[in-house]
Amino acid sequence: MTTYYSKDHEWISVEGDTATVGITAYAQEQLGDVVYVELPEIGKTVSQGDEAAVVESVKAASEVYAPIDGEVLETNDSLVDEPAKVNEDPEGAAWFLKMKVGNADQLKELMDADAYKAYVETL
């Protein structure tokens, strides 16, 4: 399993042709207390950069973008009832969705953990 990171602060863990997507610890910290999560419909096809989900804090709504093209296979419905999980375990239990990898080449454009860490330090 390999994990990649986007400049929009999503992480994507790839195993075979399935990928799990969520938001990073940095993103949840910037958002603050998450009060609402909106997930896509299963079977929806998204392109890289499309809005895949919405996460709202007390203060504002933010989009979660699809880091690569693909079809939504599964969503983490537990976040709907317990949105605060996004603050507690953003890079673990609070994954947003699983998708079928539509274009593996796009993963090369993303960052690995070290590159993402360095990127966050520039912000």
Next chain:
Amino acid sequence: MAESDLTAELLPTPLHDLHVELGAKMVPFAGYSMPVQYPSGIMSEHLHTREAAGLFDVSHMGQAFLTGPDHETTARALEALTPSNFVELKPGKQRYTVFLNEQGGIIDDLMVSRPLSAEEDGRLMLVVNAARKIIDYAHLRERLPENVGLEIVEDRALIAVQGPQAVAVVAAHAPQAADLGFMEAAAMEFDGIDCHISRSGYTGEDGVEMSVPAGAAEAIARALLADERVKPIGLGARDSLRLEAGLCLYGHDLDEGTSPVEGAITFAMQKRRRENGGFPGAVRIQNELAEGPSRVRVGLKLEGRAPAREGAGIQALDGTPIGTVTSGGFAPTLGAPIAMGFVASGHAGAGTEVNLIVRGRELPAEVTEMPFVPHRYHRKQQP
């Protein structure tokens, strides 16, 4: 989260270093660098204010005095620009009002207090919105009569302490604060420092706002924060607290196109002023009072969990557009989303079912009475 990066040009308040020391996330707001939240986060800051006491730096707001030869002269000058009664405002009392343009739209909303001491007869203290102070001061300068001056206060900070424990905390340093009733104000000493304290605020809770010398602001804030009942609260929770209290935010819920009748703040218009007029836009406003306005600000309670933010459309159940959300978000005290917005008058009754349009979808909501969370002001018994 796209905050602008003009940090270098932003003005610091006298409490800036303290905010940074406390770990605040600083953001640009109305030309100032302000704390939007501290490490504990908006939700916990909000709930702490409702349960105990929160300290807010509101030094970005404009403090000024109108100065005239006697109370009646100064009060009449202010009455010419607002729809409120200031001639009969008693010493030591505070009142909420609005500056009106010629069309009866709101230039700003503000608090006015009349000093308690006879030596200060003829002075009225104003507290105006940070983002409007330059406009307000120019508006006043152009219109005040020759014998009434505008004295802008540049050397004082403004600290709000809000919550059920707020007055007990402040009274440990300024005992006279406990004697104030809601919307009363007086000059008093806080640990020997000259302050002006009013029992009012922007959260719906009991509490005070303290105008203090800029040089003493940090010491005063530290003295208050040393009490374990007090936590520092940022602009994020200030906004969610005022929304739950049903209070307007200028530039969002009120603006130059909106009258006090549409804005549902007619409590700012006392009987003599409503009847006699004599303020800018009186024709429109008196007509709206008599006939009802064409649109009015209402509270909205959403059925689901998704918040509706400023700008969301409001539709009748048949899909007819009837208005727009002007403030909306999540209410930490209620654990549910709430909003306020303007709707066409026929749809303003409590219990009216509407849809709020968010990301192209209809979110069911109901028009509701405000405040969303009951006010807990310390009102003195009327004699």
